[in-house]
Amino acid sequence: MKTAIAEKKKKPGIGERAYKTLMKESTAGFVFCLPFILGFLLFILIPLLLSLYYSLCKYNIVGGAQFIGIQNYLDVFKDDKFWKALGVTGFYAVVSVPLRVIFALIVALLLVRDTKVTPIYRAMYYLPSLLGASVAVAILWKQMFAYDGLINAIFGLKIAWLGETDTAIWVLILLSVWQFGSSMLIFVSNLKQIPSSLYEAARVDGASGIQNFFRITLPLLTPTIFFNLVMQSINGLMVFASGQIITGGKPLDSTLFYALYMYNQTFAYNNAGYGSALGWVLIVIVALYTAILFKTKKFWVYEGGL
Amino acid sequence: MARKKRRKVIYHILTMLCGIIMIYPLIWMVCSSFKESGTIFLTASELIPRNATIENFINGWQGFSKVSFGVFIKNTFVVAVIAMALTVASSALVAYGLARLRFKGKNLLFALVLLTMMLPGEIVMIPRYLWFNKLGWINTYLPMTVPCAFAIQGFMVYQMKNFIEGLPRELNEAAKIDGCSYYSIFTRIILPLLKPAMGTVAIFSFINNWNDYMSPLLYLKNVPKYTVSLALKLFCDQSSTSDYGAMFAMAVVSLIPVILIFIFCQRYLVEGISTQGLKG
Numbered sequence: 001m002k003t004a005i006a007e008k009k010k011k012p013g014i015g016e017r018a019y020k021t022l023m024k025e026s027t028a029g030f031v032f033c034l035p036f037i038l039g040f041l042l043f044i045l046i047p048l049l050l051s052l053y054y055s056l057c058k059y060n061i062v063g064g065a066q067f068i069g070i071q072n073y074l075d076v077f078k079d080d081k082f083w084k085a086l087g088v089t090g091f092y093a094v095v096s097v098p099l100r101v102i103f104a105l106i107v108a109l110l111l112v113r114d115t116k117v118t119p120i121y122r123a124m125y126y127l128p129s130l131l132g133a134s135v136a137v138a139i140l141w142k143q144m145f146a147y148d149g150l151i152n153a154i155f156g157l158k159i160a161w162l163g164e165t166d167t168a169i170w171v172l173i174l175l176s177v178w179q180f181g182s183s184m185l186i187f188v189s190n191l192k193q194i195p196s197s198l199y200e201a202a203r204v205d206g207a208s209g210i211q212n213f214f215r216i217t218l219p220l221l222t223p224t225i226f227f228n229l230v231m232q233s234i235n236g237l238m239v240f241a242s243g244q245i246i247t248g249g250k251p252l253d254s255t256l257f258y259a260l261y262m263y264n265q266t267f268a269y270n271n272a273g274y275g276s277a278l279g280w281v282l283i284v285i286v287a288l289y290t291a292i293l294f295k296t297k298k299f300w301v302y303e304g305g306l
Numbered sequence: 307m308a309r310k311k312r313r314k315v316i317y318h319i320l321t322m323l324c325g326i327i328m329i330y331p332l333i334w335m336v337c338s339s340f341k342e343s344g345t346i347f348l349t350a351s352e353l354i355p356r357n358a359t360i361e362n363f364i365n366g367w368q369g370f371s372k373v374s375f376g377v378f379i380k381n382t383f384v385v386a387v388i389a390m391a392l393t394v395a396s397s398a399l400v401a402y403g404l405a406r407l408r409f410k411g412k413n414l415l416f417a418l419v420l421l422t423m424m425l426p427g428e429i430v431m432i433p434r435y436l437w438f439n440k441l442g443w444i445n446t447y448l449p450m451t452v453p454c455a456f457a458i459q460g461f462m463v464y465q466m467k468n469f470i471e472g473l474p475r476e477l478n479e480a481a482k483i484d485g486c487s488y489y490s491i492f493t494r495i496i497l498p499l500l501k502p503a504m505g506t507v508a509i510f511s512f513i514n515n516w517n518d519y520m521s522p523l524l525y526l527k528n529v530p531k532y533t534v535s536l537a538l539k540l541f542c543d544q545s546s547t548s549d550y551g552a553m554f555a556m557a558v559v560s561l562i563p564v565i566l567i568f569i570f571c572q573r574y575l576v577e578g579i580s581t582q583g584l585k586g
Contacts, residue, residue: 025408
């Protein structure tokens with residue numbers, strides 16, 4: 001149909017030809033995607049390459065960069081604080097992510113039925129995850145677990161939650177688990193898509209409620225569980241704001257998150273080169289972790305569709 | 307029958323109770339902000355203020371370093387709205403390209419979009435800082451707004467792409483037969499239909515930018531340019547000397563826009579989350 005229109009206009013000058021090219025589907029597709037192509041180059045690829053270069057330099061942002069080869073990387077692996085930060089962050093992610101997914105699933109199972117009040121319930125459980133990323137909530141959390149804060153006052157305890165190396169990290173884990181609401185909503189919408197005919201068939205076969213859950217519900221949710229695990233683990237390994245605001249890595253580095261250590265090296269200790277190297281080590285770790293998670297997919301994730 | 311009813315009652319009581327425990331910290335914060343500043347921690351186990359006062363809000367609003375809290379709110383609002391508008395516009399363009407047009411390299415591009423979805427902001431935090439430092443963008447709002455014009459938030463593009471793919475393809479074909487170009491198909495047909503998805507993306511973008519802490523922390527150096535989250539953090543650091551009441555009060559104020567969105571746009575929020583993924 002396009003050609004019919006084009007034929008009406010006879011002489012194909014340069015402008016005409018440019019116009020015709022512009023009207024082609026492949027050009028249009030490229031034009032529409034141009035913002036992303038530019039953005040990816042300007043705000044993702046270039047910064048990453050720049051930091052790859054700086055990771056091979058002695059560099060403190062203000063002064064010039066001095067090439068020192070892989071020295072920064074050698075230093076990373078000899079750095080006790082690097083291992084400490086990696087351990088703290090790994091522990092945080094390994095504990096908080098599964099807990100979050102489990103809570104989300106349990107609450108979703110409770111809130112999937114539609115009564116008049118369920119929307120209110122869902123809102124109550126969802127609200128923390130909407131507000132949780134804000135500084136306001138981080139401040140709130142800090143005061144709740146202060147020595148004279150809400151938790152001690154309610155339970156009549158005298159524990160310096162944020163002052164002890166054993167407890168501080170759990171305060172941050174609790175903050176993360178508290179925000180299970182958005183995963184819960186995803187589970188609710190997935191649960192609703194499971195056709196009731198499956199359960200009816202199971203009932204005819206005499207399946208119990210528990211069998212229903214493990215043979216029908218859970219397998220059909222595994223793609224969502226997988227998706228949540230991947231996304232939240234990555235975010236968990238990247239946790240920054242809560243650590244920076246609530247504990248600042250203290251006490252004794254027991255809450256020194258990796259991103260926080262990276263930030264400190266770059267800005268507080270003026271080691272942008274070393275900070276960049278830390279960043280690249282983390283990128284490799286996250287990539288490997290994600291790859292491994294995807295490899296395990298075929299063993300437990302149901303992909304048959306409904 | 308009686309047993310069924312009893313189970314129902316237990317279900318509601320338990321769910322309600324756990325729900326209240328979930329939001330109790332937030333309620334506590336709101337109530338505390340109305341207590342007299344000196345009594346917040348003395349009466350931490352009580353919810354209702356003994357002498358309710360709005361003094362904390364008045365004190366907090368004065369801000370610090372002679373900058374009123376209103377300035378921080380205005381700054382955040384301007385940044386968040388600009389970032390939101392740019393995100394919606396750029397994501398819509400890219401989403402249409404990926405959803406409806408055939409061209410070389412499209413699969414690669416979509417893979418890159420998914421990659422940006424998995425790539426958390428923190429991982430490019432320092433690289434981006436070094437780059438923007440080179441560009442001379444430090445202490446401006448550019449690092450928080452300009453990238454939004456380039457659709458690099460994968461989640462937003464993904465959200466809109468899914469929506470466009472759900473629209474009937476016949477619309478496109480019909481428009482093409484009527485002589486519409488690929489560009490006018492976008493402006494005349496896709497855009498008007500895309501409004502719900504744009505609403506969802508706008509809301510998420512606004513909330514993300516409103517809550518954003520890391521970018522202001524990295525890029526803003528003068529107090530008058532601070533956003534709400536950075537100002538709150540400073541409040542928190544200083545409050546060893548000053549009053550907790552004002553801090554709680556301003557923390558509550560900072561949550562108001564998000565709570566308003568939560569109340570009035572819940573449908574968009576829930577839809578956005580339910581159609582897969584999302585951070586937070």
